[in-house]
Amino acid sequence: MSMLKLQQIMSNEIAKRSFLSRPPEPPATALLGDMMRSIYIGTTKIFKIPFTWSHLNLTNPHIAVVGITGAGKSYFVKTFLIRASYIWNTNAVIIDWAGEYKSWVAQSGGIVVSLGKGDSINIMDVEGIRPIDRTKQIMNSFDILTDISEFPEQKRLTEEALEQSYVNMGFNISEKAPAGKDAPNLKNVIALLQEKLQEGTYQYPAELENAIYRLRQFAREGEDYFARKSTINIAKLASSGLVDIDLSNLSDERFRALAALFILQTLKEIMRSEGWSESKGLKTLVVLDEAWKVASDDKSDAITIVREGRKYQFGLIVASQSPTDINEAIFSNVGTNFILSIKFEKFLNYLQGSMNFSDHIRSEISKFGVGQAAVVMAFQTSLKFPGTFVLERIHGEEPLQVYTLDLSGVLTQSEISANLIQKDYQFEQEELKNKFVEYNFTNDAISTIFKEMDEQKRSIKIADFVNLMRDNGITVPNIVSFLKSLGIDDIIITRILSSTGAENG
Ligand SMILES: Nc1ncnc2c1ncn2[C@@H]1O[C@H](COP(=O)(O)OP(=O)(O)OP(=O)(O)O)[C@@H](O)[C@H]1O
Numbered sequence: 001m002s003m004l005k006l007q008q009i010m011s012n013e014i015a016k017r018s019f020l021s022r023p024p025e026p027p028a029t030a031l032l033g034d035m036m037r038s039i040y041i042g043t044t045k046i047f048k049i050p051f052t053w054s055h056l057n058l059t060n061p062h063i064a065v066v067g068i069t070g071a072g073k074s075y076f077v078k079t080f081l082i083r084a085s086y087i088w089n090t091n092a093v094i095i096d097w098a099g100e101y102k103s104w105v106a107q108s109g110g111i112v113v114s115l116g117k118g119d120s121i122n123i124m125d126v127e128g129i130r131p132i133d134r135t136k137q138i139m140n141s142f143d144i145l146t147d148i149s150e151f152p153e154q155k156r157l158t159e160e161a162l163e164q165s166y167v168n169m170g171f172n173i174s175e176k177a178p179a180g181k182d183a184p185n186l187k188n189v190i191a192l193l194q195e196k197l198q199e200g201t202y203q204y205p206a207e208l209e210n211a212i213y214r215l216r217q218f219a220r221e222g223e224d225y226f227a228r229k230s231t232i233n234i235a236k237l238a239s240s241g242l243v244d245i246d247l248s249n250l251s252d253e254r255f256r257a258l259a260a261l262f263i264l265q266t267l268k269e270i271m272r273s274e275g276w277s278e279s280k281g282l283k284t285l286v287v288l289d290e291a292w293k294v295a296s297d298d299k300s301d302a303i304t305i306v307r308e309g310r311k312y313q314f315g316l317i318v319a320s321q322s323p324t325d326i327n328e329a330i331f332s333n334v335g336t337n338f339i340l341s342i343k344f345e346k347f348l349n350y351l352q353g354s355m356n357f358s359d360h361i362r363s364e365i366s367k368f369g370v371g372q373a374a375v376v377m378a379f380q381t382s383l384k385f386p387g388t389f390v391l392e393r394i395h396g397e398e399p400l401q402v403y404t405l406d407l408s409g410v411l412t413q414s415e416i417s418a419n420l421i422q423k424d425y426q427f428e429q430e431e432l433k434n435k436f437v438e439y440n441f442t443n444d445a446i447s448t449i450f451k452e453m454d455e456q457k458r459s460i461k462i463a464d465f466v467n468l469m470r471d472n473g474i475t476v477p478n479i480v481s482f483l484k485s486l487g488i489d490d491i492i493i494t495r496i497l498s499s500t501g502a503e504n505g
């Protein structure tokens with residue numbers, strides 16, 4: 001039989017019981033940092049407090065972002081990188097699995113490297129590191145990506161041949177390699193193993209053959225992006241502002257993963273060799289967006305960077321549609337989690353289990369629209385408020401997209417040189433879109449017109465523009481009033497129309 005027991009209790013005792021008094025959001029003092037030293041993200045859902053992020057009050061600068069496709073992960077990452085570059089001059093290296101960032105990076109004036117389409121990486125490069133360590137790293141990548149660990153003899157043969165190739169090229173394998181010295185590549189390693197096979201004295205020829213077969217997958221003619229001289233220098237890229245390493249042209253997931261693992265290994269070495277610094281900024285952010293085994297395997301350097309990055313001002317941002325693809329060690333160690341829309345129960349269970357948020361937050365997450373997020377933060381001090389709250393929306397920014405209408409084709413040479421008539425008109429994308437809407441262009445017409453202008457690098461000759469409008473069903477009177485609204489002179493409008501033959505249309 002159960003008994004109900006009445007107690008006398010002081011009200012301050014009750015207040016300590018968090019289920020009654022737990023505030024729904026952290027206080028403004030924790031959310032709103034010094035604007036010069038933190039990044040604005042968006043406003044909180046309940047109290048509409050502007051939330052600014054800074055690694056300074058968190059356990060570390062690393063971030064995990066999860067959410068279904070279209071939830072706004074990449075949008076968030078872009079916004080974050082741009083603002084970090086304003087505040088701390090932070091460099092960024094994006095390991096771009098699906099090629100999602102390249103056009104944005106190009107537009108923002110950053111560097112785009114396209115592996116498998118022009119650019120290659122020799123995974124045996126050793127500048128500044130010991131060949132013996134690089135050999136271990138390569139074996140580690142093979143361990144993650146293939147089943148070689150189940151074949152110890154093949155593993156030993158491969159490892160030996162890697163080391164021997166360095167020796168043959170004149171390296172001392174246990175000393176840091178000097179700069180500028182050419183490294184061997186996987187084709188040299190394969191050649192060594194083949195020689196051994198041809199000698200015919202080795203006890204287990206089948207093991208040798210299999211070891212060769214495994215390596216060949218990464219060195220086939222036409223797919224030898226990792227067995228050729230490197231065209232890129234990752235150390236340099238890590239301090240070159242905004243950099244996108246586009247992996248989408250590589251023909252298979254394992255190639256993408258091999259590239260990602262190599263890049264992370266190299267960045268880890270750079271991080272360690274640059275050493276610790278007093279500065280309070282954030283030197284480099286490494287972004288891993290959709291990275292399959294690279295974010296999930298215990299042996300991946302994504303985890304090393306999460307464990308050690310803080311003291312070197314190196315931050316890792318991992319984004320994924322499937323939270324279960326992100327290693328627990330990453331979730332439990334990152335200073336900030338952004339959870340965007342998640343629908344699957346199994347993912348909600350996993351996240352709630354590892355981050356321990358309330359059922360209320362869980363239910364919010366399952367109802368999120370684009371750009372909404374729950375934020376889970378690990379503050380440095382143990383504070384008496386929740387580190388979890390909901391953002392109304394991530395307030396992002398896209399780079400300005402300027403469209404130019406070029407009138408020079410309908411002006412005379414003397415008009416151009418006299419400079420009395422405006423020879424081009426520029427519009428920001430949103431502005432132009434709003435004008436189209438104002439003049440009742442259909443959605444289909446608007447997207448076709450933008451697509452065509454994008455193909456012409458966003459600068460279009462006025463006659464082509466008028467033809468494009470006509471092709472999309474915009475009537476001549478409507479075109480005329482549209483052109484007038486841009487401030488184009490009647491005389492010039494007449495000229496434009498006659499140059500397209502539309503004046504009789
Ligand atoms: N906070 C936001 N405010 C306004 N628009 C947004 C926001 N977040 C995302 N969007 C828009 O929603 C669309 C999808 O966003 P995004 O590409 O970032 O999704 P994603 O989560 O990266 O998806 P995927 O997993 O398929 O890569 C984009 O057109 C983007 O511009």
Ligand SMILES: [Mg+2]
Pocket residue numbers: 073074075100289
């Ligand atoms: Mg994305």
